[in-house]
Amino acid sequence: MTMSIREFLKENTLTKEVLDRYLDPEAKNWACFDAELGYLLKNSETRDGMGWCFTKSTFEPAGGARKLVNYADQPCRINTYGDSFVQCDQVSDGETWQEYLAAHLAEPIRNFGIGSYGVYQSYRRMLREEKTTPAEYLILNAYDEDHVRNVYQWRSIFMSAHYWPGVRASTESTDTFGYHANPWCYLRLNLDSGNYDEIDNNHPTPESLYKMCDVDYVYETFKDNIEVHAFMAAKGAEDADWEVLGAMADILKVEIDSSSAESKIASAADIHLTLGQRSTNVTFDLARAYAEKEGKKLLIHLPYSMIQMRKVLAGAERDDKIVVDHLNKNGFTWVDGLMQHVEDYKDFNCEVEDYIKRYYVGHYSPTGNHFCAYQMMPTVVDWLNPKPSTYRHKNPETDSPSTIRD
Known part of the structure; x- marks a missing residue:
């Protein structure tokens, strides 16, 4: 039987033990609290890499950009912002696509990526970091789940089923503690205006987080959130508010098929995804307006999950046409990680799963980050002015005899 919204919120209510560990500055934690963005990252060593190895992540200073390895003593003109595919989770410092x-x-190339961020939260971090560590060229990514993260007031309640039980069970562990994705700043679709409102974090202190250990407080605070109703309706929850979903559908131009329980669930999933994807387009517009105002250049990068990659490599249509159409229609400079893999797969004679294992360990493996870097490279080189020193050659031929050696 599908969980009700009340049951869903009760299941995800925080515990004092989790918050005590998370907010302990001396604890071995993956993340640390931030009043605006919810959390930033700490130095960590986690057994999550290829071959089940430990990966080491260093942030300089604490909560800052990931450690620069290559040309760290040189001026930096590229800052990168985004989620775990910018952070490059599951690899060590020198194995990120930025370092390759x-x-x-x-x-x-600076790396300001934060795992589990949406595009909007990454944009807000951009506004902060560019005040103190500015760069002329900005790369902002949007991974396929990031779209809905933009509109989540409290992202961790929507995470995979194994996440929360694992967190609750590991408060005394000597391993790196993984709790994160507490409330943050986010976008909310205004059902009156049809626009997305920018909303600041309404749990901006450690003390305010402890309120979320109270089941009744959590229910009263989040029970009317439209993203909760869309998410739970897509799970088949009977207490989802279809009047609210109908208003969302009208604004987002999504048709609701009420002919069966299954079709209603599919319609709710479409509303939920479209709600997120249109918020990503809003964020891209905000980021470009900021870049233009400050005399900076913006490049958008779209990486993809193993789930999305499996579907498309097996012949399915991509599900982010709303985002792709917006980028093309409005003249953004952008890199399409999905189509790069589709083209690359044509050179292989193997099953989709074997191809995916070549590049992924959940996130990109070092091999995946190497692929990502060199697929982005032509666009980045063309984007930069002046060109990188390695491309300031007199002979423009890409395959000149002087560079092809037997």
Whole structure:
């Protein structure tokens, strides 16, 4: 039987033990509290890499950009923002796509990625970091689940089923503690205006987080959230408010098929995804307006999950046409990670799953980050002015005899 919204919120109510560990500055934690963005990252060592190895992540200073490895003593003109595919989760410091690309271009690339962020939260971090560590060129990513993260007031309640039980069970563990994705700043679709409102974090202190250990408080605070109703309706919850969903559908131009329980669930899933994807388009517009105002250049990068990759490589249509159409229609400079893999797969004679294992360990493996860097490289080189020192050659031929050696 499908869980009700009340049951869903009760299941995800925080515990004092989790918050005590998470808010302990001396604890071995993956993340640390931030009043605006919810959380930032700490130095960590986690057994999550290829071959089940430990990966080491260093942030300089604490909560800052990931450690620069290549050309760290040189001026930096590229800052990158986004989720775990910018952070490059599950690899160590020198194995990120930024470091592979930096080594090739002979100039540093800063990494401000944060795992589990949406595009909007990454944009808000951009606004903060560019005040103190500015760069002329900005890369912002949007992974396929990031779209809905933009509109989540409290992202961790929507995470995979194994996440919360694992967190609750590990408060005394000597391993890196993984709790994160507490409330943050987010976008909310205004059902009166049809626009997305920017909303600041309404749990901006450690003390306010402890309120979320109270089942009744959590229910009263989140029970009317439209993203909760869309998410739960897509799970088949009988207490989802279809009047609210109908208003959302009208604004988002999504048709609701009420001919069966299954079709209603599919319609709710479409509303939920469209709600997120249109918020990503809003965020891209905000980021470009900011970049233009500050005399900066913006590049959008779209990486994809193993789930999305499996579907498309097996012949399914991509599900982010709303985002792709917006980028193309409005003249954004962008890199399509999905189509790069589709083209690459044509050179292989193997099953989709074997191809995916070549590049992924959940996130990109070091091999996946290397692929990502060199697929982005032509667009980045063309984007930069002046060109990187490694591309300031007199002979423009890409396959000149001087560079092809037997």
